[in-house]
Every structure is written in C-alpha cells, then in structure tokens.
Amino acid sequence: MTAKTALVVVAHHRADSLTARIGDVVAARLKEAGYAIDLLNLQAEGFDPRMTVADQPDWDDRDKAYSPEVQSHMDRITAADLIVPVFPVYWNAPPALLKGWIDRVWNYGFSYGRSKPRLAGRRMLWIGTAGAAEGDEYWASLQNILDLTLRDGISYYNGIAEAAVEVLPDAEGEPQIVDGTGNFTKGEALTGEQRTAHYRALEQRAIERVEKFLA
Numbered sequence: 001m002t003a004k005t006a007l008v009v010v011a012h013h014r015a016d017s018l019t020a021r022i023g024d025v026v027a028a029r030l031k032e033a034g035y036a037i038d039l040l041n042l043q044a045e046g047f048d049p050r051m052t053v054a055d056q057p058d059w060d061d062r063d064k065a066y067s068p069e070v071q072s073h074m075d076r077i078t079a080a081d082l083i084v085p086v087f088p089v090y091w092n093a094p095p096a097l098l099k100g101w102i103d104r105v106w107n108y109g110f111s112y113g114r115s116k117p118r119l120a121g122r123r124m125l126w127i128g129t130a131g132a133a134e135g136d137e138y139w140a141s142l143q144n145i146l147d148l149t150l151r152d153g154i155s156y157y158n159g160i161a162e163a164a165v166e167v168l169p170d171a172e173g174e175p176q177i178v179d180g181t182g183n184f185t186k187g188e189a190l191t192g193e194q195r196t197a198h199y200r201a202l203e204q205r206a207i208e209r210v211e212k213f214l215a
C-alpha cells in the first residue's frame, strides 16, 4: 500500500518563526502517523501571492491553462490526501502570503466550478497561531470568523467536506488586550524557563490537534 501524502503549507516570512516551528512539529507527527510529507514553505520557495492575469479565472473557460508555477502547486494539492496550512493570524485572517496562494492556486475549474469536485475526499486542517489570549472575549469570535472563512468559505467551497480550524493562542508569549474603547494594554512578557515551557506547550497542543483530527 502506498503511503498517504500530507501537504504541509507553511506561510511565514521568517524561517525562525513560531509558525515555521509548528509546521515542522506537525510534519514530524504526520510522518510518524505514516504520511509521506510534502513541506511547502511559501516564502522559501519564493511564492508570489499577488494575483496575475495568467492566473485569474476565465469564467468562460474552466479548463484554462494557468501559469506553470500555479500548475505545479495544483499538482501538489492533487497529490495530497491531507492539506495542512500553518500560518499566523493577521487581522482575523490568514496572512497575505497564504491568502494569495489560495487566490492564485485554488482556482476556477481546478478546485471549484466542476459538477464533481476534484478535491473531494481530501481532508484539510488549518492551524493558526494567534496573539490573542485564550478565553478572552475576542477568542470565541476569532474562532467563529476563521471557521466561517477557512472551513466553510474555502475548504467546503472547494469540495473538502472534512476540514477543521485550530488556533493556538498566546503566540507572542505576552498578553495583549484591547478593551471596548480601543485601549491597548500589554502584560509582562514571559522569559527564561517560563517562556520555553510556554512554547513547548504550544507545540504539544499542535500535536494534540493533529492527533484529534486524525482519530
């Protein structure tokens, strides 16, 4: 039996980011679970998130030939059984790097716009890191927004019924709270062993989210 493939998509501009670290941890856990890993680091591979004329949909031609770059990304998605984007939450949304990958690659005639969705049967786990503190007022609405835009708006629209969004909170290791009148307060930043333990717990949490999704 051939191994299933997981496409882990890391969307961050820094190689030493928490996001990149979570991407590695998630890939390692999936490998342990028997998946062949295709690690797509959008920044390292030089992916340009800006839409181009070559890659914008032609609503009269769902068989349009998109650019070779986008076609190669489509091939990687097609080859995957499981797709796991890992990204920092920016303004209640994925960062431009990941958004542009969706805009350009998850295109008309490829992933949507067919009577039989080509990506049906695949699974998708979105893993975001967020500065928000778990349990504060904003936390529940952030989860709802991301569920709506990523799970329903993107995965489901592209024929992937089995999808989930997991958000890791407190990603900056220091509480940041904006109150109802827009006042911004910053708590004390974690340091030393406390900081190490905090980030180790986030990694552990990412692993648990993967295990929950695979179960």
Ligand SMILES: Cc1cc2nc3c(=O)[nH]c(=O)nc-3n(C[C@H](O)[C@H](O)[C@H](O)COP(=O)(O)O)c2cc1C
Binding pocket: 012, 017, 018, 019, 020, 087, 088, 089, 090, 091, 092, 093, 129, 130, 131, 132, 171, 172
């Ligand atoms: C432009 C920008 C927008 C952000 N917007 C949000 C936000 O809407 N909600 C939130 O909880 N955190 C937000 N953050 C905090 C990031 O999610 C956080 O810095 C990131 O997850 C940390 O992971 P990293 O070290 O991999 O970048 C934002 C950060 C930046 C730079």
